Amino acid sequence: MNKNSIKDIVLAVTYKCNSRCGFCNIWQKKEDFSCQPSDYKKLPHNLENVNISGGEPFLRDDLLEIIKVVSRQSPKAKITISTNGFLPSKIKETMQRVVRFRKNIGLAVSLDGFGRVHEELRGFPGGYCLAVETIRLLKELGIKDLKIAFTLGDNNINQLKKVYRLSKELGVEFSLAVYHNSAHYFQKEDNQIVNIRKIRRELNWLIEEELKSFSPKRWFRAYFTWALIEFLETNQRVLPDYSGLNSLFIDPTGSIYPSDVWGLEIGYLQRMSKANDWNEFSQRTRDIIISNQSPANWMICTARQAMKKHWFVVFQWILRKKFYFPIKNKHSKKKLSLFLKRISSLF
Numbered sequence: 001m002n003k004n005s006i007k008d009i010v011l012a013v014t015y016k017c018n019s020r021c022g023f024c025n026i027w028q029k030k031e032d033f034s035c036q037p038s039d040y041k042k043l044p045h046n047l048e049n050v051n052i053s054g055g056e057p058f059l060r061d062d063l064l065e066i067i068k069v070v071s072r073q074s075p076k077a078k079i080t081i082s083t084n085g086f087l088p089s090k091i092k093e094t095m096q097r098v099v100r101f102r103k104n105i106g107l108a109v110s111l112d113g114f115g116r117v118h119e120e121l122r123g124f125p126g127g128y129c130l131a132v133e134t135i136r137l138l139k140e141l142g143i144k145d146l147k148i149a150f151t152l153g154d155n156n157i158n159q160l161k162k163v164y165r166l167s168k169e170l171g172v173e174f175s176l177a178v179y180h181n182s183a184h185y186f187q188k189e190d191n192q193i194v195n196i197r198k199i200r201r202e203l204n205w206l207i208e209e210e211l212k213s214f215s216p217k218r219w220f221r222a223y224f225t226w227a228l229i230e231f232l233e234t235n236q237r238v239l240p241d242y243s244g245l246n247s248l249f250i251d252p253t254g255s256i257y258p259s260d261v262w263g264l265e266i267g268y269l270q271r272m273s274k275a276n277d278w279n280e281f282s283q284r285t286r287d288i289i290i291s292n293q294s295p296a297n298w299m300i301c302t303a304r305q306a307m308k309k310h311w312f313v314v315f316q317w318i319l320r321k322k323f324y325f326p327i328k329n330k331h332s333k334k335k336l337s338l339f340l341k342r343i344s345s346l347f
């Protein structure tokens with residue numbers, strides 16, 4: 001029986017980075033060893049999502065090889081590469097070769113503000129135009145699954161609407177994260193978000209925009225954003241954390257952690273002798289995960305599986321926010337509430 005419950009993996013394939021972001025010190029790390037492409041042959045077969053991340057993954061000359069191995073190893077997984085987009089020519093060259101063997105691949109290009117704001121936050125003069133150029137080149141290659149990844153902090157709250165609108169102009173998706181701390185990954189533990197009131201106002205605007213659409217994916221993003229506000233206000237997740245049980249983070253050296261913010265080392269990729277070892281790994285690490293406390297977090301890599309598992313809670317929220325609020329009549333509200341209760345009793 002397959003006991004392996006790992007569905008999502010974030011693979012940081014390098015700590016090298018050409019950015020100098022103020023909220024992440026990965027670029028300061030002296031990396032002396034990285035997994036070889038062949039090490040990724042040990043990934044589980046049944047993954048649903050693989051996020052190839054860094055550092056800047058396109059700084060690895062063998063990235064193409066890594067993508068080939070991951071594609072072969074987890075054929076059903078949705079693969080997304082996170083990039084700062086500061087190497088448009090290299091990214092285009094690599095992706096031109098990738099789309100020959102893998103059409104359905106996604107890219108998330110970081111963009112935290114317009115022009116100089118983005119460049120100052122990322123410590124990379126000229127970086128804004130390069131990132132936009134990267135998006136344009138990827139669109140030309142016919143890559144459909146493209147998104148702008150916006151990382152929110154106190155310094156760029158007023159950029160959220162502008163970048164969101166830019167994503168619509170460019171015809172790409174918009175995804176959101178807030179600063180988190182992590183000693184083993186971001187190498188930063190003093191990130192803070194203070195201006196919650198203003199952030200709440202902007203995020204409520206974003207929720208309304210996403211709910212106006214006809215895309216269920218964007219309704220789910222609206223829920224994620226609402227839960228993000230709850231997290232910022234209370235430092236608590238609205239849904240449980242399945243890090244280590246359904247999702248993992250693997251660093252460039254092959255060390256395995258429950259997530260990129262939870263520095264509990266639970267394994268080592270190179271020590272897996274074959275992909276089937278994950279059944280044994282899942283059973284062995286389950287008790288360790290359950291008896292330890294995950295640090296508070298709300299990031300898409302740790303929220304995705306929770307939202308899937310608790311889809312009905314998410315669905316109810318979407319129904320309430322999208323279709324319920326406009327109903328002013330008390331009688332209709334009661335009827336809808338009864339209807340929801342009846343549906344929930346079916347599960």
Ligand code: SF4
Pocket residue numbers: 017018019020021023024025026027054055056084
């Ligand atoms: S946030 Fe990303 S782009 Fe910025 S330094 Fe860290 S790894 Fe590099």
